[in-house]
Amino acid sequence: MIKVAINGYGTIGKRVADAVSVQKDMRVIGVSKTSLNAEAYVARERGYPLYLADLAKKPAFDKVGIPIAGDITEMLREADIVVDATPGGVGAKNKGMYEQRGIKAIFQGGEDHEVAGFSFCSDCNYTQALGRQFTRVVSCNTTGLCRIINTIDKAFGIRKVHAVMVRRGADPAEIKKGPVDAIVLDPVTVPSHHGPDVQTVLPHINITTMATIVPTTFMHVHAIKMDLKRAASRDEVLDRFRSHSRIGLISKGTAIRSTAELKEYVQDMGRPRADMWENGIFEASVTTNGDELLLFQAIHQESVVVVENVDAIRAMAGAIKDPATSIKMTNEALQFSAIG
Ligand code: NAD
DSSP: OEEEEEEOOSHHHHHHHHHHHTOTTEEEEEEEESSOSHHHHHHHHHTOOEEESOGGGHHHHHHTTOOOOEEHHHHHHHOSEEEEOSSTTHHHHHHHHHHHHTOEEEEOTTSOHHHHTOEEOHHHHGGGGTTOSEEEEOOHHHHHHHHHHHHHHHHHOEEEEEEEEEEESSOTTOTTOOOSSOOEESSSSSSOTHHHHHHHHOTTOOEEEEEEEESOSSOEEEEEEEEESSOOOHHHHHHHHHTOTTEEEEOGGGTOOSHHHHHHHHHHTTOGGGOOOSEEEEGGGOEEETTEEEEEEEEOTTTTTHHHHHHHHHHHHTSOOOHHHHHHHHHHHTTOOOOO
16 A cells, blocks of 8 residues: 655645545545645545644644644655645745655646656656656646647657647636636747646657636636648547547537536536546547647646546556556546546
């Protein structure tokens, strides 16, 4: 059993904890919080030992009957590996604490590549993560891009990728974030940071990205054009997607043409928290024209990286050497098969 601590029990941390808790080769030894809020009640409900960044906050937890197991240093003492899911930039500050204790740590996409010196996507470079002390699971947008680019590159070869990201403005519970009534160019200049971020995982890919932010809270949508090294038929491309366990096809028959309808669909399919761990490719958008491929995909920002974190834990622990085996174990434990 790999003993996993989650430092930062928020949007990503609480999902990673739940995904770890159902794997047969790992267990959650603790999660941490900075202050009392609804997520502390969820941790208690799930039975995760709760640790505090600052024990001065303990009386607030005592008052409402939420037991505290200790501070973060005590949590780290119990763990083989820590998933740092604190807000972007905090992970970099925490790195010294992990180094001092010689504990393995996974950082998230809000940290720079240099914090871990290695950026991870299960499909692309699982074997390079074997036994590592530090790994960074790339952001939701980069994970979604890496999965599909790697799949197409392996099958047909890629000369050039151009992608435009339409990003959600905030996560559903983030009441202080916007925009409320604007389409924001993020940034105005080209490229956005996503292309270079893809290259931290797939350095040989020639990619340019542009990004906007819109007033929604559920999912990003990517408009992607790839110039291939050889001509591909639409059916060949769809076959590649169908055989990938983390690429879903939103079929034409569903009549879904928005993120709102997609949320309803995955929710109705019984996904916890309406999570969509796979890329959602709009099947009707998949168009080939000789050596050109165009498509739209939806990426659920809150969940797409969760399965990657589970695989990264396994790779860094060194127990499972084969990426396909880990991916299968992760998916099966979540009772997950891609839509379509
Ligand atoms: P979040 O704000 O929802 O959760 C972060 C949690 O960490 C909060 O509970 C906060 O109280 C806690 N925290 C803050 N400082 C801490 C500290 N010093 N010690 C312990 N806990 C601390 O953030 P999130 O959205 O889950 O993002 C976490 C990371 O995942 C970031 O790097 C982010 O860029 C990345 N990420 C986020 C998303 C997303 O859509 N939310 C998607 C992919 C990757």
